[in-house]
Amino acid sequence: MSGPNTNYDPVEVAALAPEAVEQAVTDALTAVAAATTLEELKSARLAHAGERSPLALANREIGALPPSARAEAGKRVGQARGRVNQALAARQAELEAERDERILVEEALDLTAVPGRRPLGRRHVLTVTAERMADVMVGMGWEIAEGPGVEAEWFNFDALNFDKDHPARQMQDTFFVEPADAGLVLRTHTSPVQARSLLERGVPLYVAVPGKTFRTDELDATHTPVFHQMEGLAIDEGLTMAHLKGTLDRLAEGMFGPGITSRLRPSFFPFTEPSAEMDFRCFVCQGQDPGCRTCGGTGWIEWGGCGMVHHNVLRACGVDPERYQGFAFGMGVERTAMFRHGVSDMRELIEGDVRFNAQFGMEI
Ligand code: PHE
DSSP states (O other): OOOOOTTOOGGGSGGGSHHHHHHHHHHHHHHHHHOOSHHHHHHHHHHHHSTTSHHHHHHHHGGGSOHHHHHHHHHHHHHHHHHHHHHHHHHHHHHHHHHHHHHHHHTOOOTTSOOOOOOOOOOOHHHHHHHHHHHHHHHTTOEEOOOOSEEEHHHHTGGGTOOTTOHHHHHTOOOBOSSGGGOEEEOSSSTHHHHHHHHHHOSSEEEEEEEEEEOOOOOSSSOOSEEEEEEEEEEETTOOHHHHHHHHHHHHHHHHOTTOOEEEEEEEETTEEEEEEEEEEOTTTTTOOTTOTTTTTSSEEEEEEEEEEOHHHHHHTTOOTTTOEEEEEEEEHHHHHHHHHTOOOGGGGTSOOHHHHTTOSOOO
């Protein structure tokens, strides 16, 4: 850029030529119209109205014109810049309005929305069922006892009057723990805790034993190799089967409601004599509906085994059978939970689908 030069004709300064100025305005207006975001408009402003834009550069040339030509050139460039600035301001307003509208939609707050609750974990239906069974027993003054899942063969079988080659040993489908001579099994029932409790706690004794048990069953709708039982053992002076029946009736009522009692059918277990299978009254039809789907029309639902504790078991545990007698029972927790909650497939209990679990987990 040079100082005033009286010889300059504005029309001959290329940047100030009307066509050049008009072109610069056209370019600017095109760029402004093409800008679809505030970012793009910012670039357009820099390119067409910034310090290094064609119009700004042209403006600087005005000083180099002879004074007589400055007014006209100044007016031309000034108007051109005015048009560009107006277009910029208008587009700026449009784009800001668009942005504000979009934000109102995109960032809308639904003040009526319920805030997301933190999902609460639930206890498994088997846990809840076993705890309720234990609670009913505790309510009758019994204690809770527990024993190991990996159990000595002696406690699982020998102490319970199973002969070495008693078929019942095979009947129980036992998982033996290696090495073969270790004498260890995965307990096939909670009954070994009968012997453990007698040895540890002595008599008189009233214990309920919830726990995991194992048998070599294939997993299907009614079997699982890992399941749960609840055992009951009462040893005292003068206990009879009437006490057993009364206890089972209270437990059945505690689990299935008032009036739901139990019945006994003759059976066999090596560790009880006499032995019985126990059923509970169908709580759906109360024995009134031959077409009932819950009990198959029999009016009763199988629950487990029970009986008067065999004197050989008492002797093996150092208890004098002449003075002390008692009864024992053991039932499946899975069956109890399934009938209580209408679960027809045992696999649902162990698959761990939270949608299944979420239906339970709370009990008052
Ligand atoms: N332990 C037996 C079973 O698992 C049930 C039972 C328990 C029977 C106590 C009699 C007494 O089948």
